[in-house]
Ligand SMILES: Nc1nc2c(ncn2[C@@H]2O[C@H](COP(=O)(O)OP(=O)(O)OP(=O)(O)O)[C@@H](O)[C@H]2O)c(=O)[nH]1
């Protein structure tokens with residue numbers, strides 16, 4: 001079982017790829033005693049962990065978005081029954097018993113997606129980390145060169161009684177949507193944010209082209225990134241170049257249809273107003289979500305195996321195959337080479353209504369069928 005905890009922030013503990021295993025259950029005893037069940041193995045993962053079953057890559061098993069959310073990723077083996085269980089009017093002292101079944105084994109992939117309200121996007125060196133530093137107590141590295149930030153970093157932005165969480169992202173470059181420069185690694189984190197603050201370096205030659213490039217990458221990546229509401233931060237206006245560009249491009253900027261703020265992240269000019277506008281946009285987006293109930297990610301829990309469900313299929317070698325949790329379990333745990341357990345097995349299958357379906361597949365008494373990988377004569 002996995003449980004999400006807000007106190008954990010990385011999946012570092014699982015890097016080793018080691019097998020995690022619960023202990024075995026106990027043996028049954030005399031006087032009809034049941035064997036003890038093994039303790040559950042509980043693994044703690046950070047909030048924001050998406051759990052994938054490697055065998056089903058199309059949709060995640062669970063999305064642990066809240067503190068305390070749990071998911072059972074593998075069930076323990078169903079215990080066997082002692083001989084008394086197989087007593088019948090004609091069989092007072094059964095000489096056979098059933099083994100416990102193997103527990104489920106699954107290959108699970110854990111993926112951490114940040115849970116931030118606001119994502120800071122822009123080209124490398126635009127000033128994203130500087131902005132987060134001016135907004136919060138977070139201290140991401142700042143450098144006068146591209147790719148200073150290599151991992152997303154979170155900061156809590158406090159505004160009076162209200163606050164939001166902003167994520168400083170590594171810079172995006174052309175081709176990021178195709179994976180260039182670890183693009184996928186970063187972009188997936190942006191997926192979880194609601195609002196984007198798009199930071200433009202106004203000292204560059206053509207900031208509007210930079211703006212278009214980033215938006216193109218967001219759109220190419222898909223996953224709704226291009227639809228996220230944006231707010232524009234025209235950064236570095238403390239410099240003469242930056243200031244001049246804002247004046248020069250004003251018309252073009254207005255024509256983008258995005259709310260914009262001319263700021264200096266370094267000199268903390270206009271950053272407070274930008275934060276307030278971002279909060280406002282965030283709350284509006286949340287209200288909208290609440291109204292449409294969209295983007296609320298339910299915590300999925302795999303449905304418990306419906307044990308008596310079964311399927312019958314004719315295999316490639318012409319042998320009819322019976323497949324289902326209970327038939328497989330019985331076939332693998334009873335000794336079908338002995339007459340008594342075999343008769344018991346067949347009687348149980350019959351009670352599940354297997355006979356009718358087998359008949360439809362042309363199985364007659366005396367034919368061999370395959371159940372849970374074991375060949376059995378249908379009698
Ligand atoms: N003059 C001026 N320089 C700034 C401003 N904001 C950031 N810088 C400088 O721009 C450079 C890049 O800043 P960062 O905050 O590291 O930029 P970034 O967008 O996080 O860059 P990456 O992490 O590489 O994507 C640093 O040298 C900063 O000091 C600003 O408002 N004015």
Ligand SMILES: [Mg+2]
Nearest residue numbers: 128129148149
């Ligand atoms: Mg940075």
